[in-house]
Amino acid sequence: MLSQITAKLLIVDDLPENLLALAALIHGEAHEVHQAQSAEDALGLLLEHEFALAILDVQMPGMNGFELAELMRGTEKTKHIPIVFVSAAGREMNYAFKGYESGAVDFLHKPLDTMAVKSKVSVFVDLYRQRKVLDRQLQDLERSRQEQEVLLGQLQVARGELERAVRMRDDFMSIVSHEVRTPLNGLILETQLRKMHLSRGNLAAFSEDKLQAMVERDERQINSLIRLIEDMLDVSRIRTGKLSLRPRQFDLAQLVSGLVENFEAQALASNTHIELQRCDTVEGEWDEFRIEQVVANLLSNALRYGQRQPVQVRVFEQAGMAWVQVQDHGIGVSAANQQRIFQQFERVAAEQAIGGLGLGLYISEQIVRAHGGQIQIDSEVGQGATFSVLLPLTALSQQTDQAQATSA
Structure with missing residues (x-):
């Protein structure tokens, strides 16, 4: 993953020959080098690109390196970019102290030490690339967490629906058993009563008017059962989309x-x-x-x-x-x-x-x-x-x- 990340470096110096020399020195396949001959040009590049490191010359006409660094630290997009100052001044001039106040992380002194420059650039490029890898991993983790939250929500909804379906099933079975039992109990009692009359030879219990009443009671109970069954069949037809209409x-x-x-x-x-x-x-x-x-x-x-x-x-x-x-x-x-x-x-x-x-x-x-x-x-x-x-x-x-x- 590190090899897929390209780091961008910004070098700022008012002298073209210094830019060319520094660019040749820090050139590498893992990073791009962008050059600016003034602080104003550098600000334009800083707003356009994301840089892993900025190497600023201290002594420039107009806005110097320290002032550019202070502007960078005051801007959200650029305030976290590591800054290395390049200075031809002697170490005794207290430039280092002022540079660190402006937000520098290191100093390079002219004439430049080739190995020191390459080593510092390599460290900051590696840090940048590792941070980008970490950022991507964190983004992946956050995306995974959000996906898991969505899945958890879906599972909770599914669980709620399942629990509701189980309750509905239990309620349905309870209601059906009660509703079916009522007409069935009536039919069973009627049948037992008639068997008892027949076993005792009580044919008077089957007179025309009494028999008519028995038939009507049986019909009501049977119709109740038919209605219950038809209702359940209609629900099944509706669920399966088979409720046909004959207009x-x-x-x-x-x-x-x-x-x-x-x-x-x-x-x-x-x-x-x-x-x-x-x-x-x-x-x-x-x-x-x-x-x-x-x-x-x-x-x-x-x-x-x-x-x-x-x-x-x-x-x-x-x-x-x-x-x-x-x-x-x-x-x-x-x-x-x-x-x-x-x-x-x-x-x-x-x-x-x-x-x-x-x-x-x-x-x-x-x-x-x-x-x-x-x-x-x-x-x-x-x-x-x-x-x-x-x-x-x-x-x-x-x-x-x-x-x-x-x-x-």
């Missing part, structure tokens, strides 16, 4: 009004009702099954968290977008939680013992985004919540063509 033209108002009618029984069971406040005809090209899934989830949440208050539903067109709004007057969602609830395994009110995997809003938002739309929430704690689904009226196929044209 077709339909009236959004007709879909929503049908859903509201279907949810009336659930609303009555919760001692409330759903009001279809506005239902304008809005036609567009969307995946009907998936949009129905989104609106059904919003209606289900409104009934679940609405504290038995009426739920209002609106369908209309505004600013080139189809809007579906579902408004409840229940517990509401704090500003801090309004983004969190759209994440996986999060619930509108996690602290309340309300069932569900916490996937409904996450899946709903992904479905709406896949249509080029968005879900908005307007809510305050204790003041209910309004969820708005905005869907573009442009057909999905046209959106894809437009996006391709834009990227092209």
